[in-house]
Amino acid sequence: MSSEITQHHEYKSWAEFISNKIKLAQTKVAFKVNAEMLTLYWEIGNSILEKQNQNGWGSKVIDLLASDLAKIFPENSGFSVRNLKYMRTFAEAYPQFPIVQVPLAQSKNEFVQVALAQITWYHHISLLAKVKDTTERAFYIAETAKNEWSRDVMLLQIQSKLYERDGKALNNFENTLPDYQSDLAKSIFKDPYNFDFLMLSRKAKEVEIENLLTQKITDFLLELGKGFAFVGRQYKVEVDDTDYKIDLLFYHTVLHAYVVIELKAGEFLPEYVSKLNFYISAIDDKLKTPTDEPTIGLLLCASKSNVKVEYTMRGLTKPLGVASYELEQLVKENIDKLNDNNEEE
Structure with missing residues (x-):
C-alpha cells in the first residue's frame, strides 16, 4: 500500500509542498538568528564607539573588554579583540x-x-x-x-569589479523592448565580461573560447549572472533550407526570453550586428513560444569602439547589446608571479 501511495501524483505534490514549507521555515529561522546576531554585534560595536568618544578611552579598552568577556564566556570565541574591532567598524559603517x-x-x-x-x-x-x-x-x-x-x-x-561592470553593456533595449522588460534587461548585461577563469591569452581563437566556456559552464553562468539557463553551443537553426549555428544559446528565467550570444575574438565590426540580428529573428520564428518575451542578442567582442557600436545599432528593431570581454589579466598576474618566483630562486 505504501509503495502505491508514493507513486501517486497527488502524494508527490503534497510531499513537495511539505518539504518546501520546512525549507521556508528553516530559512526564516536562519534569517532571524542572523538578524539577532548582527543586532547584538552592532550594539556592542556602537557601545564601544560611544564609550571611546565620551570617555576618551583608547584601543586598549577593547583588549580589556575581550579579556573580561573571555572569562565570562570561555566557550565563545566570538568576542576576541579582532572581532570586537570588527563590531566597532560595523557600527561605524x-x-x-x-x-x-x-x-x-x-x-x-x-x-x-x-x-x-x-x-x-x-x-x-x-x-x-x-x-x-x-x-x-x-x-x-x-x-x-x-x-x-x-x-x-x-x-x-x-x-572582478562587478559593481563597475554591471548594466554597462551598450544596448537598444529602451527602443526595442516594453518598459517592464527594458530596465530589467539593461541591468542584466555587463561590460566588460571577465573570462579570466579560462586562462587564455587575448589571441585565443573563437572556437577555443567557446570550447572552454562550455567546459567551464558553471564559471560562465556565474559571470553571466542569475537567471541564465544554458540551452546549447553551436545551436543549429535552419533557415530556407540552410543550417546556421549560433555560438551560444541561453534562456533567461527572469526575462522569460531566449538570449543569443555571439563571440568574436577580435575587434567589433558593424557586420557582426547584422548576423546577430539574423539569429535573433531565427530564434523568434523557430523557437520562441507565445508565452516567451522577445529574444535578446548579446555580442561579445575582444574590444570595441562605442561610437561604431552606437552607429550600428541605430534603427534596429531587435533588442541586442554589445559588450567586450577580458581574458588576459589573470594570465598576466600568473606570469608576473612566476617571474617573481624565478628571480627569488
Whole structure:
C-alpha cells in the first residue's frame, strides 16, 4: 500500500509542498538568528564607539573588554579583540542599522534601503575590508542575497569589479523592448565580461573560447549572472533550407526570453550586428513560444569602439547589446608571479 501511495501524483505534490514549507521555515529561522546576531554585534560595536568618544578611552579598552568577556564566556570565541574591532567598524559603517540607505541609481534625491541582515556576519567582515564606498557595499549586499553567493564567490565578484561592470553593456533595449522588460534587461548585461577563469591569452581563437566556456559552464553562468539557463553551443537553426549555428544559446528565467550570444575574438565590426540580428529573428520564428518575451542578442567582442557600436545599432528593431570581454589579466598576474618566483630562486 505504501509503495502505491508514493507513486501517486497527488502524494508527490503534497510531499513537495511539505518539504518546501520546512525549507521556508528553516530559512526564516536562519534569517532571524542572523538578524539577532548582527543586532547584538552592532550594539556592542556602537557601545564601544560611544564609550571611546565620551570617555576618551583608547584601543586598549577593547583588549580589556575581550579579556573580561573571555572569562565570562570561555566557550565563545566570538568576542576576541579582532572581532570586537570588527563590531566597532560595523557600527561605524552603518549608523542607520538595521538598514543602509544609499542613493538610487542616477538620482540624488531618491534613496533605496538595503537590509543588512540579508548576508552573514562573515560576509560583512570581508565586505568592510574590501569595499570602502557605502553605495558599492549596498550593491554587493543585495547581489549576494539575491544570488545566494558564498563569501568566497562574493569576494570573486568584488575582485572582478562587478559593481563597475554591471548594466554597462551598450544596448537598444529602451527602443526595442516594453518598459517592464527594458530596465530589467539593461541591468542584466555587463561590460566588460571577465573570462579570466579560462586562462587564455587575448589571441585565443573563437572556437577555443567557446570550447572552454562550455567546459567551464558553471564559471560562465556565474559571470553571466542569475537567471541564465544554458540551452546549447553551436545551436543549429535552419533557415530556407540552410543550417546556421549560433555560438551560444541561453534562456533567461527572469526575462522569460531566449538570449543569443555571439563571440568574436577580435575587434567589433558593424557586420557582426547584422548576423546577430539574423539569429535573433531565427530564434523568434523557430523557437520562441507565445508565452516567451522577445529574444535578446548579446555580442561579445575582444574590444570595441562605442561610437561604431552606437552607429550600428541605430534603427534596429531587435533588442541586442554589445559588450567586450577580458581574458588576459589573470594570465598576466600568473606570469608576473612566476617571474617573481624565478628571480627569488
